[in-house]
Amino acid sequence: MGARYEERVSRFGGAVLWTWSGPREPARPVLPDGCMDLLWIGGRLLVAGPDSHAFAPTEAFSGSCAGIRFAPGTAPALLGVPADELRDRRVPLDALWPGPEVRGLTGRMGTADDPAAALEDIALRRAAGTEPPDPLTAAVAAQLARGRSVAATAHAVGLGPRQLHRRSLAAFGYGPKTLARVLRLQRALALVRAGTPYAEAAHTAGCTDQAHLAREMRDLAGTTLGGHLAATGHAGPAANSETAQPSGSRTTA
Known part of the structure; x- marks a missing residue:
């Protein structure tokens, strides 16, 4: 079973x-x-x-x-x-x-x-019986989840870089830059699972290009997109390739 x-x-x-x-x-x-x-x-x-x-x-x-x-x-x-x-x-x-x-x-x-x-x-x-979460940290997570930059997020919530980093460690476990990378990878994976070609998913999620997404996948997940999809029972789009595309490209191999 x-x-x-x-x-x-x-x-x-x-x-x-x-x-x-x-x-x-x-x-x-x-x-x-x-x-x-x-x-x-x-x-x-x-x-x-x-x-x-x-x-x-x-x-x-x-x-x-x-x-x-x-x-x-x-x-x-x-x-x-x-x-x-x-x-x-x-x-x-x-x-x-x-x-x-x-x-x-x-x-x-x-x-x-x-x-x-x-x-x-x-x-x-x-x-x-406990205090609710800090609404400011919820706003930070929402901004980063939408793909806003760390600088733009800090400005939007009215915090300086050091304050944002300190509050993020306590709320999320790591700084805003790492949280932004994690959330961006999750956005890209959701798109790929839905059938979006790798290069297009990378661009839409906020990566520079497909090679950038491939590096993030290896750094954060320890595997490739194709390897992860195969292990989790998701078949990637037929046109997808692990071969990195030129910077800015939205085509597939």
């Missing part, structure tokens, strides 16, 4: 609920997306910090698991820890919250018919 992944929109603003069943192959890494997750895996509650590079799941992440994926910048206020302290890490929830509280939550998760919904309930209850 093969692996199966499903997701649905959460009642927690901007979040997504997801479930996974089946084996986790190293060839199908989790790519950076600027998000943080609360996970239920192997009878344990874990937190996945923001990734700055591809994460290769181990055997511990096989089987049935569930998660709630929080939009960039929204999890630190909920979890009570700056995002950069969790960058590229998976940590037990009881390392962040009091042990007795986590043991109670773990007991309830163990009897839940829908683990993803149970994680959503944890997040909603926690949010009711």
